[in-house]
Amino acid sequence: MNEQSYLEERQLLDRYRNGLCSSQEELLIDHWFNQQSRSLSDDFVEPGYNELREEIWSKLPASNQPVKTLKLLTLKRITAAAAIFLFTVGVGFYFYINLGNKQDIVNASNYANDVGPGGNKVTITLANGKTVHLSDAKTGVVIGNDKLAYSDGTEIQDPALSQATSLPKGARELNIQTLTATTPRGGTYQVMLSDGTRIWMNADSKIQFPSKFSGKRRRIILTGEAYLEVAKDKSHPFVVKTGGQEIEVLGTHFNVSSYPNEPVKTTLLEGSVKVLTEMAFKIIRPGQQTIVEKNAIKVHDADLDEVIAWKDGDFNFNSESIVSIMTTLSRWYDIEVKYQGQLKDDAFTGKISRSKNISQVLKMLEKTKGVHFKIEGRRVTVTE
Numbered sequence: 001m002n003e004q005s006y007l008e009e010r011q012l013l014d015r016y017r018n019g020l021c022s023s024q025e026e027l028l029i030d031h032w033f034n035q036q037s038r039s040l041s042d043d044f045v046e047p048g049y050n051e052l053r054e055e056i057w058s059k060l061p062a063s064n065q066p067v068k069t070l071k072l073l074t075l076k077r078i079t080a081a082a083a084i085f086l087f088t089v090g091v092g093f094y095f096y097i098n099l100g101n102k103q104d105i106v107n108a109s110n111y112a113n114d115v116g117p118g119g120n121k122v123t124i125t126l127a128n129g130k131t132v133h134l135s136d137a138k139t140g141v142v143i144g145n146d147k148l149a150y151s152d153g154t155e156i157q158d159p160a161l162s163q164a165t166s167l168p169k170g171a172r173e174l175n176i177q178t179l180t181a182t183t184p185r186g187g188t189y190q191v192m193l194s195d196g197t198r199i200w201m202n203a204d205s206k207i208q209f210p211s212k213f214s215g216k217r218r219r220i221i222l223t224g225e226a227y228l229e230v231a232k233d234k235s236h237p238f239v240v241k242t243g244g245q246e247i248e249v250l251g252t253h254f255n256v257s258s259y260p261n262e263p264v265k266t267t268l269l270e271g272s273v274k275v276l277t278e279m280a281f282k283i284i285r286p287g288q289q290t291i292v293e294k295n296a297i298k299v300h301d302a303d304l305d306e307v308i309a310w311k312d313g314d315f316n317f318n319s320e321s322i323v324s325i326m327t328t329l330s331r332w333y334d335i336e337v338k339y340q341g342q343l344k345d346d347a348f349t350g351k352i353s354r355s356k357n358i359s360q361v362l363k364m365l366e367k368t369k370g371v372h373f374k375i376e377g378r379r380v381t382v383t384e
Contacts, residue, residue: 011359020114020357113375115358118203118332121187124148127177130160140190143179145212151190176214182206183224186334193220196231197238200311203331204259225257227311230271245292248274255307264292267307313354315361319347322371326382333358336379343384344370 012021120139124132132148134141140151148156181191183201191199194212201207205224213236222242230238232251240247243258245266252271258264266275267289274283279295289302309316317325325348326337332354350364358380362373374381 113377115333115335115375115378117355117357118186118188118334120189122181122183122189122191122201125180125182126160127179132156132158132160134189140192141181142192143194143209143211145194151192176210176212178208179211180206180208184334185331193218193231195233195236198229200227202226202310203334222256222258224259225255225310227253227255227308229253243292244277244295245297246276248276255311265307266290266292267302267304269304269308309351310354314351315354316351317348319349321345322348322365322382325365326380329358329361329380334378338379338381340381340383343382346370 120136122134122141124134124141126132134156135150138150138152138154141156142149142151148161150156181189181201183189183203183205185204187201187203189201191201191207193199193209195218197218199207202225205222205226207220207222207226209220216236218233218236218238220238220240222240228240230249230251230253234250238249238251240249240256242256243264245264247254247256247266249271252273253269254271254273255267255269256265266273266284268284268286270286272283272285274281275290275292275297277292277295277297280297282290282297282299284290284299287301287304288299289307291298291300303318306316306318315328322343323339329335330337335358348365348368350368352361352364359375362375362380366372370384372383374383
């Protein structure tokens with residue numbers, strides 16, 4: 001068994017012991033055990049097993065205690081089967097499972113930490129300052145002319161909404177007021193505006209918009225990142241104000257990234273948009289991207305798959321620095337990032353689902369270049 005295989009199997013057992021395995025990984029381990037355990041007695045116990053069992057559980061987090069019986073039984077059986085497994089797989093796996101190596105197993109919790117992916121999270125702030133927390137079991141909200149509802153048609157029930165009503169039988173009368181949709185770090189949501197415009201919000205983003213558009217222009221304000229499919233209305237141009245620029249459209253599909261302290265990027269997929277600053281403006285065609293820094297507008301061709309990967313549920317890194325990648329990961333996994341040592345100025349490329357735990361994303365990066373990670377709670381340390 002080579003070192004890489006040993007480490008992968010070691011990490012798999014860590015996840016299994018901590019209840020972090022996928023269903024496929026659990027089936028793989030259970031299948032192996034069932035095959036190996038047919039020739040073993042249930043009375044087989046490694047010397048010192050009972051004493052070590054209590055020592056391990058006393059050092060594990062309290063949150064793991066309720067599944068003590070199940071996990072100990074599994075660990076006991078796997079320990080017994082390790083002797084057979086030694087001859088079929090190799091010595092590396094055995095030294096990890098063998099309970100004689102107590103300290104190795106106890107220390108496993110130091111690097112078995114993991115952070116799950118973000119999900120559907122958003123709040124709607126009303127003009128009176130009241131906040132409505134929307135369900136994370138839903139994917140989107142529809143801003144109607146007189147009410148709020150989920151994208152599946154379910155009515156939104158919240159005391160803050162009932163306080164704004166002037167209609168009978170619980171109808172939610174919003175009138176025309178400014179609403180604010182906010183996704184936290186680790187959050188995403190879809191919003192359909194009153195004109196039919198659809199907005200996909202990325203993590204750590206905010207949009208301000210009227211409950212009902214009026215006047216000659218449809219205006220919203222964006223901070224963060226969003227993908228928009230603007231409803232066509234030639235008589236009422238749609239304007240997005242964000243990060244020192246305005247984007248004017250009639251009906252089109254585009255992505256805007258406007259996080260604080262980062263260049264503002266507007267990428268067009270369909271239709272036509274005009275990007276304006278105080279000093280200049282540019283009209284771009286599908287497949288192009290503008291980058292605005294200090295009122296200057298640069299235009300270049302864009303990798304559309306990379307730009308909208310987040311909307312489709314993926315990370316798609318194309319020759320990005322580790323700092324840029326970790327900034328993206330920090331928003332989606334709501335983590336703190338710490339750097340140690342002098343990191344090389346390397347470019348990283350790779351694609352992986354945003355539904356994966358962060359350990360799987362970091363493992364992909366480690367295979368790409370000479371960089372390593374350590375997860376401690378919600379902090380990830382990056383080293384050479």
